[in-house]
Structures are given as structure tokens and as C-alpha cells.
Amino acid sequence: MKILSAGQIREIDAKTIHYEGISSLELMKHAAGAFYDWFTKKYTDKNDAILILSGVGNNGGDGLMVARLLHKAGYRVQACVVEYSENYTEDCAHNVRRVKAENIPFKRITKEKEIPNFSEYDILIDALFGTGLSREITGIAAEVIKKMNESGKTIVSIDVPGGLFPDKKTTFAVEADETVTFQIPKLALYLPDNYRFVGNVTIVNIGLSEKAIAEASTNRYLIEKKDIRELLKPLSKFAHKGTQGHALIIGGSLGKTGTVCLASKAALKTGCGLVSAYLPKCGTPVIQTHFPEAMAIEDDNSAFITHIDYDISPNAIGIGIGMGKREETQHAFYRFLQKNALPMVIDADGLNILSLHPEWLDLLPPKTILTPHPKELSRLIGEWSDDYEKIEKATAFAQKYRLIVIIKGAYSLIIDSDNLYVNDSGTPALATAGSGDVLTGIIASLLAQGYEPGHAARVGVYLHGLTANLTQQTIHPRSFVASDIIDNIGNAYFTIENGMIKK
Ligand SMILES: NC(=O)C1=CN([C@@H]2O[C@H](COP(=O)(O)OP(=O)(O)OC[C@H]3O[C@@H](n4cnc5c(N)ncnc54)[C@H](OP(=O)(O)O)[C@@H]3O)[C@@H](O)[C@H]2O)[C@@H](O)CC1
Numbered sequence: 001m002k003i004l005s006a007g008q009i010r011e012i013d014a015k016t017i018h019y020e021g022i023s024s025l026e027l028m029k030h031a032a033g034a035f036y037d038w039f040t041k042k043y044t045d046k047n048d049a050i051l052i053l054s055g056v057g058n059n060g061g062d063g064l065m066v067a068r069l070l071h072k073a074g075y076r077v078q079a080c081v082v083e084y085s086e087n088y089t090e091d092c093a094h095n096v097r098r099v100k101a102e103n104i105p106f107k108r109i110t111k112e113k114e115i116p117n118f119s120e121y122d123i124l125i126d127a128l129f130g131t132g133l134s135r136e137i138t139g140i141a142a143e144v145i146k147k148m149n150e151s152g153k154t155i156v157s158i159d160v161p162g163g164l165f166p167d168k169k170t171t172f173a174v175e176a177d178e179t180v181t182f183q184i185p186k187l188a189l190y191l192p193d194n195y196r197f198v199g200n201v202t203i204v205n206i207g208l209s210e211k212a213i214a215e216a217s218t219n220r221y222l223i224e225k226k227d228i229r230e231l232l233k234p235l236s237k238f239a240h241k242g243t244q245g246h247a248l249i250i251g252g253s254l255g256k257t258g259t260v261c262l263a264s265k266a267a268l269k270t271g272c273g274l275v276s277a278y279l280p281k282c283g284t285p286v287i288q289t290h291f292p293e294a295m296a297i298e299d300d301n302s303a304f305i306t307h308i309d310y311d312i313s314p315n316a317i318g319i320g321i322g323m324g325k326r327e328e329t330q331h332a333f334y335r336f337l338q339k340n341a342l343p344m345v346i347d348a349d350g351l352n353i354l355s356l357h358p359e360w361l362d363l364l365p366p367k368t369i370l371t372p373h374p375k376e377l378s379r380l381i382g383e384w385s386d387d388y389e390k391i392e393k394a395t396a397f398a399q400k401y402r403l404i405v406i407i408k409g410a411y412s413l414i415i416d417s418d419n420l421y422v423n424d425s426g427t428p429a430l431a432t433a434g435s436g437d438v439l440t441g442i443i444a445s446l447l448a449q450g451y452e453p454g455h456a457a458r459v460g461v462y463l464h465g466l467t468a469n470l471t472q473q474t475i476h477p478r479s480f481v482a483s484d485i486i487d488n489i490g491n492a493y494f495t496i497e498n499g500m501i502k503k
């Protein structure tokens with residue numbers, strides 16, 4: 001799904017009206033209706049006191065239309081317009097008239113003392129500003145937002161939290177619990193700095209013209225299940241382990257051989273035909289006991305890796321997990337990079353060693369996948385002042401070395417040449433030891449199966465996250481562990497292929 005800018009969304013809005021031959025008010029009806037459907041499914045208690053805070057633009061118009069729908073359905077609604085400007089849009093003004101005509105409690109707020117007492121309400125709906133925000137908020141709107149944020153009440157934002165810039169850094173905005181956004185994802189909704197404003201994001205369809213959306217050009221995308229389904233390779237009737245790829249996982253050190261067990265098992269469960277694990281000697285009994293399907297190759301050293309030599313022919317490599325940064329291991333890694341031309345995913349200490357020797361980055365085959373979490377990323381590219389600068393610097397880094405960079409997080413970002421992909425599968429259940437090791441195994445497996453690296457990155461990140469979504473009802477997020485990801489890779493495949501969850 002395309003992620004677009006506020007300007008592009010405005011254009012699609014106008015084109016929809018033109019192509020579909022509908023009025024802007026009708027489009028607003030669709031938008032308000034979509035919000036209403038979502039809201040009434042989530043908040044079913046009609047005794048909740050709901051305060052709707054609208055602005056004077058079309059976002060405010062949406063809010064007032066939502067007030068009318070909720071009132072009609074029997075909810076207890078108070079509608080307000082925070083009159084930060086006298087320039088009402090036509091559709092907003094229309095809805096003010098309708099709200100009054102329908103005898104819905106209504107109030108204009110022009111100065112601080114007119115701000116209602118939020119403690120009398122259960123839910124605040126924010127329709128103050130949408131994608132038309134053009135500058136920092138001051139005056140009465142700022143007063144209202146400050147009080148909303150201090151109220152401790154549930155806040156639900158229509159389209160975007162009031163004050164959130166869709167395409168640049170935000171410092172002050174409504175701090176919503178839920179944001180229901182209209183059809184087109186905006187980048188700002190998925191950035192960690194903005195989580196306190198955005199809360200949970202839901203995208204609802206409002207019937208914007210598909211043709212208009214297709215005409216908008218972008219290099220930013222939100223990954224959807226259907227995209228991943230299209231990328232999945234079919235499994236041939238005549239497949240055998242020799243055709244399904246051989247992944248080699250390299251890593252581990254004394255006390256950290258579990259990382260390689262997790263990645264190796266994840267690799268096999270993701271579908272490659274063979275998995276070998278290269279570890280220090282201490283790891284061999286561990287992996288052979290834990291996971292008999294894997295083949296082990298031992299380093300000479302018992303506690304850490306000192307050379308990386310093997311006489312097998314894998315198709316792809318996952319390297320770096322649990323490996324440590326000892327001198328000997330660093331040199332072994334360097335000599336390995338000098339001779340390796342296979343597709344590769346590098347994580348953890350592999351990344352940390354590269355940040356100690358940035359000149360080694362030139363040795364990586366094009367499209368090597370790096371999977372840093374933010375700390376590892378900062379070691380590679382330096383600090384950033386905000387998420388936008390982080391993306392800019394990571395993109396420049398990825399392009400300079402022709403790499404694919406996956407910035408791991410609640411929403412992982414995949415940078416692949418000019419393109420940015422946002423992944424929204426996954427839950428906080430994944431914030432658990434070894435979760436990143438499993439991702440390395442999944443991606444190594446996909447590379448071994450012949451997936452183009454950009455596809456392996458997207459499919460891998462999406463699959464990994466989906467395992468947590470699928471177990472939300474069966475495994476409490478606090479007790480979900482990395483092995484649960486592995487156990488549910490099959491279910492994730494089922495879900496992607498045909499929407500079915502196998503219990
Ligand atoms: N996407 C779609 O297709 C659809 C979109 N729809 C809805 O429309 C919304 C966009 O509506 P919108 O363009 O009217 O802008 P909106 O955000 O309501 O506010 C603009 C007003 O705020 C003002 N203003 C701005 N910044 C300010 C500041 N800092 N401090 C004070 N004032 C400030 C600005 O004034 P100006 O900048 O012109 O001086 C203007 O008066 C969108 O989010 C969605 O909810 C649906 O209805 C239908 C389908």
C-alpha cells in the first residue's frame with residue numbers, strides 16, 4: 001500500500017471527486033461513516049459521555065458528521081468547534097448547521113474559559129486538524145490540546161492526531177490512544193518518535209478513487225499481506241531437500257550458542273531444505289541435542305570463532321549472532337568477507353564488528369541485508385536528531401554500500417535502494433530475547449531458497465511479525481518467547497496463503 005504525502009492525499013481527494021463524480025460532502029460522509037463503523041465496534045457502551053472536538057477544516061467537518069451519526073445511534077454526544085480561525089470550509093460549516101438543526105448539544109470554543117471540563121467525559125474524539133495542518137499550533141487550539149493531553153481520558157483521533165505533521169517532525173500534538181486514518185497511510189504514523197501522539201493505528205477504507213491512488217508516485221510503502229502473498233514462491237510437487245536451498249548460520253560463542261540454535265531452527269522452519277550451523281566447539285553438543293535436523297560444523301576453538309572454513313556449498317548465509325567481538329573472531333570475519341560472494345544477512349555482533357571497521361563494508365556483496373536495531377544502527381551511521389534524519393542517513397548508508405538495511409522496531413523499516421517499506425505486522429510480544437536471532441534465520445532461509453534479497457527482507461520481516469499477531473489469543477504477550485515465533489512460522493504461511501489459521 002502506498003504511503004503518500006499530505007499534498008498527494010489532497011490531490012487524490014480532489015481526483016476522487018472528479019473521477020467518481022461525487023461531491024466533497026459525499027466523500028466526507030464515507031469518511032465519517034468509516035470512522036463511525038470502527039468506533040461503534042470498539043466502544044459499544046452508549047452511556048459513555050463522548051466529547052467531539054472539531055476544528056474549522058474538513059477534519060472538523062468529519063468530526064461533526066461523526067457526532068451526528070453517533071447521536072442518531074443513541075450515544076451521548078457533545079459536539080464542539082474550536083474556532084481557531086473564522087475560515088470554515090464549506091463542508092464543515094454545513095455540518096455545524098446540521099448539528100444545530102438536529103439538536104445535538106453544541107458549543108463554540110473561542111477562548112480558554114469556554115473549554116469544557118474534560119473530566120465529565122469518557123472519550124474525547126479529536127477532529128481538530130487533519131492533513132491540512134500548515135504550521136505549528138498556537139492560541140486556543142494549543143490550549144485545548146494541552147488540556148486534552150492532561151485529561152487522562154481516552155482520546156481517539158480522526159485521520160491524524162491534531163497537530164501531527166504527516167511528513168515532518170512534530171513536537172506538539174494531541175496524544176491519542178487510537179488513530180483511525182483514512183485509507184492512505186502517512187509515514188508519520190509509523191515513526192517511533194510519534195508513538196506518543198498516534199497510539200494504535202487503524203486504516204479504514206473511505207472509497208478514494210483507486211485510479212487516483214494508482215496515479216500517485218511514491219517510493220514508500222506499507223507492507224500488506226497481499227504483497228507478501230504475491231512474493232511467496234510456490235512449492236513444487238517434485239521439490240526435494242536439494243532444491244529448497246541450504247542455509248548456513250554462522251555465530252555463537254561460549255554461553256551464546258542458543259542464538260545459533262534459534263536461527264538454525266527458524267531457517268529450517270521457514271522452508272529451506274538444509275541447514276548447517278557453524279559454531280565454536282562448545283556449540284556442537286548444544287545444537288545437536290536441541291535441534292537434530294541441523295548439521296554442525298565446528299570451529300577449532302572451543303569458546304569462540306577463530307576462522308570460518310567449511311567444505312559445504314550453502315546457498316546463503318546468516319552471520320553475526322552471539323559471535324562476540326574478540327580479535328580472533330574479527331579477523332575470521334574479515335577473512336570470510338574477503339572470499340564470500342553468497343547472499344547474506346548480517347546481524348548483531350556481525351554489525352558491531354562492521355561498525356568498528358567501516359572499511360570492510362566494501363567487501364559485502366551487493367544487496368547484503370543488515371538487520372540492526374536502533375542501537376546497532378547508530379553505531380553504523382552515527383546519531384540522528386529525529387526519525388526523518390535517521391531514515392535519510394540510513395538510506396544514504398544503504399545506497400553508498402548497495403545494501404538492504406532493516407531498521408528493526410515496533411514498525412520495522414526496510415530500506416532497499418530508493419524504496420522504504422514499513423512493516424506493521426508484529427506486537428510487543430516480540431520484545432523478547434532471541435527474537436532478532438530468529439529473524440536472521442528466517443531471512444537466511446529465504447535467501448537460500450532463492451528469494452531476491454529485497455523480497456527476502458520483506459517476506460521475512462512480515463512472517464516474523466505475523467507469528468505474534470496470530471498467537472495474541474493463545475499466548476500472553478508477556479510469556480511469548482522466541483521459540484514461539486519459530487513454532488508459528490507455519491501458521492503465518494497458512495495465513496498469508498489463504499487467510500486460514502491452523503490451530
Ligand atoms: N483524505 C481525503 O481524501 C479526505 C479527507 N477528509 C478530511 O479532510 C481533512 C483535511 O481537511 P483540510 O484540508 O480542510 O484541513 P484540516 O486538517 O481540517 O485543517 C485545515 C484548517 O486548519 C487551518 N490550520 C492549519 N494549520 C493550522 C495551525 N497550526 N493553526 C491554526 N490553524 C491551522 C487551516 O488554515 P490555513 O492553513 O488555510 O490558514 C485550515 O483552516 C483530512 O484530514 C480528513 O479528515 C475527508 O473529509 C474526506 C476525504
Ligand SMILES: Nc1ncnc2c1ncn2[C@@H]1O[C@H](COP(=O)(O)OP(=O)(O)O)[C@@H](O)[C@H]1O
Nearest residue numbers: 408409410426427428430431433434435436437
Ligand atoms: N513492540 C514491538 N512490536 C513489534 N515488533 C517488535 C517489537 N519489539 C521488538 N520487535 C521485533 O523483534 C525483533 C527484536 O530484535 P532484536 O532487537 O535484535 O532482539 P534480540 O537481540 O533479543 O534478538 C525485531 O525484529 C523487532 O522488529
Ligand SMILES: [K+]
Nearest residue numbers: 126158160162
Ligand atoms: K484529527
